[in-house]
Amino acid sequence: MPEETRPITKWDSFTMVVPESKDKLFHPPDDLQRDAHVPDFNSYLEIYRKSLEDPEAFWKEVADEFYWKKPATGPMLQYNFDITKGNIYIKCMEGAKTNMCYNVLDRHVKDRNLGEKVAFHWEGNSPEHHLTITYQQLLSRVCRCANVLKKMGVKKGDRVSIYLPMIPELIYTMLACARIGAVHSIVFAGFSSESLCERIMDAQSSVLVTADGVYRGEKLINLKQISDDALEKCGEKAPCSVTKCLVVNHHAVRTKGGTSCNKLQVNMWWDEAMADSPEECEPEWLDAEDPLFILYTSGSTGKPKGVLHTTAGYLLYTSLTFKYVFDHHHDDVYWCTADVGWITGHSYITYGPLANGATSVLFEGVPVYPHIGRFWEIIEKYRVTKFYTAPTAIRMLMKYGQEPLQKFDLSTLRILGTVGEPINPEAWQWYHEVVGQGRCPVVDTFWQTETVGKMINKMLLISESDNSVRILLNLHSSPCFYLCREDMPWPGIMRTVYKSQERFESTYFRKFPGFYVTGDGCRRDKDGYYWITGRIDDMLNVSGHLMSTAEVEAALAQHPAVSEAAVVSRPHKVKGECLHCFVTLKDTKEFNQKLVEELKKQVRDRIGPIATPDFIQNAPALPKTRSGKIMRRVLRQIARNETDLGDLSTLADPKVVEVLFSQRSEAA
Numbered sequence: 245m246p247e248e249t250r251p252i253t254k255w256d257s258f259t260m261v262v263p264e265s266k267d268k269l270f271h272p273p274d275d276l277q278r279d280a281h282v283p284d285f286n287s288y289l290e291i292y293r294k295s296l297e298d299p300e301a302f303w304k305e306v307a308d309e310f311y312w313k314k315p316a317t318g319p320m321l322q323y324n325f326d327i328t329k330g331n332i333y334i335k336c337m338e339g340a341k342t343n344m345c346y347n348v349l350d351r352h353v354k355d356r357n358l359g360e361k362v363a364f365h366w367e368g369n370s371p372e373h374h375l376t377i378t379y380q381q382l383l384s385r386v387c388r389c390a391n392v393l394k395k396m397g398v399k400k401g402d403r404v405s406i407y408l409p410m411i412p413e414l415i416y417t418m419l420a421c422a423r424i425g426a427v428h429s430i431v432f433a434g435f436s437s438e439s440l441c442e443r444i445m446d447a448q449s450s451v452l453v454t455a456d457g458v459y460r461g462e463k464l465i466n467l468k469q470i471s472d473d474a475l476e477k478c479g480e481k482a483p484c485s486v487t488k489c490l491v492v493n494h495h496a497v498r499t500k501g502g503t504s505c506n507k508l509q510v511n512m513w514w515d516e517a518m519a520d521s522p523e524e525c526e527p528e529w530l531d532a533e534d535p536l537f538i539l540y541t542s543g544s545t546g547k548p549k550g551v552l553h554t555t556a557g558y559l560l561y562t563s564l565t566f567k568y569v570f571d572h573h574h575d576d577v578y579w580c581t582a583d584v585g586w587i588t589g590h591s592y593i594t595y596g597p598l599a600n601g602a603t604s605v606l607f608e609g610v611p612v613y614p615h616i617g618r619f620w621e622i623i624e625k626y627r628v629t630k631f632y633t634a635p636t637a638i639r640m641l642m643k644y645g646q647e648p649l650q651k652f653d654l655s656t657l658r659i660l661g662t663v664g665e666p667i668n669p670e671a672w673q674w675y676h677e678v679v680g681q682g683r684c685p686v687v688d689t690f691w692q693t694e695t696v697g698k699m700i701n702k703m704l705l706i707s708e709s710d711n712s713v714r715i716l717l718n719l720h721s722s723p724c725f726y727l728c729r730e731d732m733p734w735p736g737i738m739r740t741v742y743k744s745q746e747r748f749e750s751t752y753f754r755k756f757p758g759f760y761v762t763g764d765g766c767r768r769d770k771d772g773y774y775w776i777t778g779r780i781d782d783m784l785n786v787s788g789h790l791m792s793t794a795e796v797e798a799a800l801a802q803h804p805a806v807s808e809a810a811v812v813s814r815p816h817k818v819k820g821e822c823l824h825c826f827v828t829l830k831d832t833k834e835f836n837q838k839l840v841e842e843l844k845k846q847v848r849d850r851i852g853p854i855a856t857p858d859f860i861q862n863a864p865a866l867p868k869t870r871s872g873k874i875m876r877r878v879l880r881q882i883a884r885n886e887t888d889l890g891d892l893s894t895l896a897d898p899k900v901v902e903v904l905f906s907q908r909s910e911a912a
């Protein structure tokens with residue numbers, strides 16, 4: 245297997261390279277560099293080498309910050325990372341007993357005197373709604389919620405599905421689960437009832453926590469109705485595992501007259517349940533490898549994978565990466581704009597920041613409501629110092645130019661971060677110059693739901709793992725590369741796919757034995773910088789949200805007019821990538837605007853608004869190999885209007901391609 249093994253020769257962690265303009269270097273301000281936890285490259289190398297040469301001592305030192313009811317009896321890490329030697333497993337701190345919630349809350353309140361420190365500044369969809377929550381208050385509310393869950397019959401190991409918007413109750417519930425040893429499964433509140441049902445059924449959750457509704461900008465989303473539909477759908481397929489539903493009365497929804505909640509038979513209202521619930525709750529002392537949560541991510545078969553994360557390793561990895569990658573300091577005000585329904589929110593809104601005793605902003609709304617300067621207004625209001633967002637958001641806000649930012653004071657900002665998708669040079673430059681006023685380093689962080697925390701970080705401070713990332717040429721030596729992590733796991737790596745060890749091993753470990761395969765393409769330039777080139781499996785990344793082609797194709801194929809569908813991505817100015825769908829209709833069906841609208845709605849209803857196709861093209865036939873396999877590469881080129889199609893010798897009927905090219909402009 246050919247492998248790029250050339251060592252990195254020039255590697256300066258305190259310079260950053262603007263993509264495509266490699267000789268232009270930007271240096272962080274002196275004071276930022278001087279006060280950093282890792283102030284220079286040599287200090288970084290020292291930490292980095294220790295993590296590789298003596299991982300036992302390295303992780304033990306990280307673990308020493310936290311509370312262990314019982315110390316570990318085994319080594320910090322035990323694993324088999326090589327499929328040819330047996331099943332893949334990873335264990336961290338075997339024998340230790342601890343509690344995640346205790347470590348991120350009680351430890352600060354009881355041992356560090358941080359009870360009065362603000363944990364979250366919650367900012368609602370409407371600027372009129374906001375709340376300040378201290379560590380002490382957070383602890384009390386989490387305990388109340390934990391007691392309510394216990395009263396509802398939730399026990400250690402039970403799964404709790406959470407379908408909540410970005411309100412404090414979401415944080416209370418997830419931490420309450422962690423406190424009593426229940427496994428939370430958070431479903432992003434933009435997913436459809438079908439997607440929610442699928443995730444509830446897979447996890448077999450006994451309780452669902454949701455809200456009556458939420459406003460996103462001007463739009464009311466009736467979460468309870470969607471939840472009811474989901475539970476009904478679960479019940480149609482098998483006896484529904486959810487026996488009780490805890491419902492938050494959202495303040496903004498209540499004051500505007502409420503929503504229709506018509507199937508309330510299993511409901512308990514949040515406020516009533518919490519009112520007489522005690523403010524103290526003894527944490528459940530868990531084994532280091534007891535599960536903490538399941539989070540579903542798209543899988544290339546179309547069925548979402550329940551990525552399982554456990555307790556001790558997750559705590560060590562999220563706390564360490566949060567501290568170093570964003571150089572966290574006690575007086576920072578940190579804001580990550582992600583939704584807690586995604587891994588970024590789990591690791592870098594809830595657990596990582598709280599493990600460090602950080603003060604964060606928790607934002608419910610959207611960047612352009614009630615005005616296009618909302619992000620900048622929030623940065624000024626809370627004097628945000630570290631800001632972490634997605635390239636999609638940057639591209640969207642760039643459209644409005646500099647004026648909306650000039651009305652607000654952004655001088656508190658010190659470090660900017662991005663995540664979720666490759667950042668294009670224009671967006672990078674705008675982020676650096678306009679948002680960061682040329683002063684703030686931009687930290688691009690590459691990682692995944694499966695890795696739990698940041699893996700490669702472009703500059704300033706580089707996480708422990710990045711020099712042992714390998715790029716492997718793919719087996720056909722085509723010009724794409726797999727990005728893999730070699731030899732040794734890190735404490736935060738996923739432990740399995742929930743209820744499917746086989747899928748876990750075949751997805752991530754079978755292709756290159758001894759490596760964890762991310763599924764992304766990557767190249768390394770002559771200076772040693774990594775460039776992530778995007779997914780090289782059947783996955784799409786739309787606005788930083790990962791989805792599988794199979795998932796969208798299955799949704800389209802459910803429409804009675806469709807006989808076959810194939811979905812590929814094409815570039816989009818704001819979203820990064822968007823969906824171009826080719827549909828072959830059943831004989832008697834006509835392709836028209838009405839059908840296009842129906843198909844878009846079909847995908848939206850089946851998966852959620854994030855998956856709405858941008859283009860649907862009539863395909864009298866699809867390009868296939870002689871063995872009947874759809875040639876997605878060719879479809880991708882048609883969607884992108886790339887006429888140099890390369891080798892088409894395996895194509896069964898080349899005419900199909902001509903037809904699709906000629907009809908491309910009719911895609912609607």
Ligand code: PRX
Nearest residue numbers: 663664665666689690691692693764776790
């Ligand atoms: O394709 C990569 C892309 O997002 C995928 C992971 O998606 P998810 O599990 O939903 O987690 C998103 C938040 C970490 C990756 O396989 N990706 C993530 N960050 C970057 C990225 N692509 C390029 N640059 C990034 N910084």
